[in-house]
Amino acid sequence: MQAGEILRRTAFNILDKLHGGKLEKIKKVNKREIVEGITEEYAQRRVEMLLDYAKKHSPYYKNYQDAQDITEFPVMTKMKYNENMDAVLCDTFRDRKDSLFRLKTSGSTGAPFTVLCDGDKMNRVNMNFISFMELNGFRMGMKRGEFRVWIPGKNVISKWKSFKNNLIMIDISNMGDDALADICEKIRKDRIQVLVAYSSALTVLADYLKRKKVDIRKWDVEMVFAMGEALPQKTYDLIREIFGFSAVRSYGNNENGFLACQVGEEDRYTVDLYNFYIEMLSLDSDEPVKPGELGRIVVTDFYNKAFPMIRYDTGDTGIYQEVTDEKGRKHGYFTEIYGRRGSMMYNCKGEPLSIHVFMNVLINMEGIVHQAKCIQWEKKRYELLLNADRTRVNEDEVVASYRKYLGEEAQIDVTYVDEIPIEASGKRMVCVQKCQAYL
Structure with a gap:
């Protein structure tokens, strides 16, 4: 363990305890529910509470007062949300709109979109990410290197936030051999412990490490976390060969947070049913597909009280299954994620x-x-x-x-x-x- 990791974990725990231990409670429950599954009663209760709340407080959803079941609510796309942004926003947050958090998607594979969210939802986004990470060996406070195209004025974070979160920005606007050599030196010099990157960037990096026979024995990397598009099996195997451990595959989006993640060596993605309700709809209609069939991934977010996201068509497609264990608890799994319809x-x-x-x-x-x-x-x-x-x-x-x-x-x-x-x-x-x- 590094001193900076221990310091930040200690600071997080102290500050969280001063605020009643709220974040630790969210994380603990989230991890438990991901592993142990949820009850059908919990899912139904959360859906009903969200629908009732939206019909009372969101001008857009007030038009659906007679709707009793979630299937009577419209399926929403980025475009529909953009067209009805002010109407979807709940009255309870309208006078403090400027203080809300903004979850932005770049629109590289669809329409640009910004979701407003309250502090509780933002806490859940962060703890949801940490929960999936910790289920795969992450320790709070570890130094993360995030691979992105970092654009000043758009997504570059401040020096203070970078220091506080122990996060190193690794720019991948150029991934030629010279740039990759610099990236490798940064990973070594800054003693980065966790690499967080889109699968395509990890594929390029792994290929470079293999091709150039890069010596990583002095690296501190303990974990590789893959985001975005599905990580190809070849890259997955190559990362295990190079680092001696497997990469963690995940699935999520900027609008909701992490929705599912591989746990351990499982081939499938375990879905966070504690925070989300999942529907799989036909590619050419809003009718549900049969279990095991390809469908559009449609997500209902239980906890964004500022901007209710009910039946949000993520633009992604995949194959989903739900199983009930011997204790009567429900588990959800993506056995295949194909990505955006546009890809x-x-x-x-x-x-x-x-x-x-x-x-x-x-x-x-x-x-x-x-x-x-x-x-x-x-x-x-x-x-x-x-x-x-x-x-x-x-x-x-x-x-x-x-x-x-x-x-x-x-x-x-x-x-x-x-x-x-x-x-x-x-x-x-x-x-x-x-x-x-x-x-």
Whole structure:
């Protein structure tokens, strides 16, 4: 343990106790409910309380006074929230709007969106994150290195907040070899203990560490936490090979917080049913899908009293299952997370493809193909953007590797580019959906 870690953990505990131990209580209950599951009575009670509260205090939801069941409330998208921002905001917080917290999403894979939230919800967002981390070995106060595109005036945090949270900003606006060498030196020099990054950034970093045979024996890294798009199995295995432990896979968004996380070595993602109610709806209607079928991930947030988020269509898709244990407690799991509809690809038969396909398809071409992005323009027409060594690349071989998954009748056009940039969010999209039939 580092002295800074112990100091910050001690300071957190003392300050929290002075305020009644509220944060520790939230964290303790959250961790227990994630592991032990929730009762059906709890879920029903929380949904009913939220619906009643919204109908009383939100001008938008006052229009749904006769609605008795959550399915009678509208499914909301980012666009709908943006169009009704003031109406959704509850009257109880309208006169202190400026003091509310703002949870922003960059819009790199959809519409830009800002969610207002009260202090209690903000505490739950933070403790929810810590809960998932601690279930995988994190210790409060550990020094975190967060990989993002840090933009002054937008998301760069102050020196005081960085010091207080023991957080080091690692900029990934450039992830060429020179920049990666600097990042590695920063990890070593600053004695960073936890790497928190989008999966695409971790894929680039792991590849660099392997390719350059970087000596990490003097590093202090004890944990790697993957956010955003699904972490490809190859990267997962490579991180375990390099560091001697597995990365932690998670799923969440900026609007609600962390929704689910891998616990231990499980392949599935355990969902936080204590804070959220999950629905899986059809891709082309608001009807529920059958258990085990692909669907849109729709989230109801129990605890944002300033800005009720009821039936929020996250834009993500996946496969979800709920099970009831021998004690009658309910557990939720995502067995597959495909990501945004705008980044979800289909083969020529109209069957969905996991993002892992596009993140793993070039495994045997390392050093030749540096980056790739597949764009689906029509049901059978695709474009492949390649950042590659043109003197060595075998274009027919690359196209064949994609056609294996897209279908033999796929029309695949190749466009060479010098760089496929990382999005403002810190993600590098490996596939993009442009076919109107699937949007």
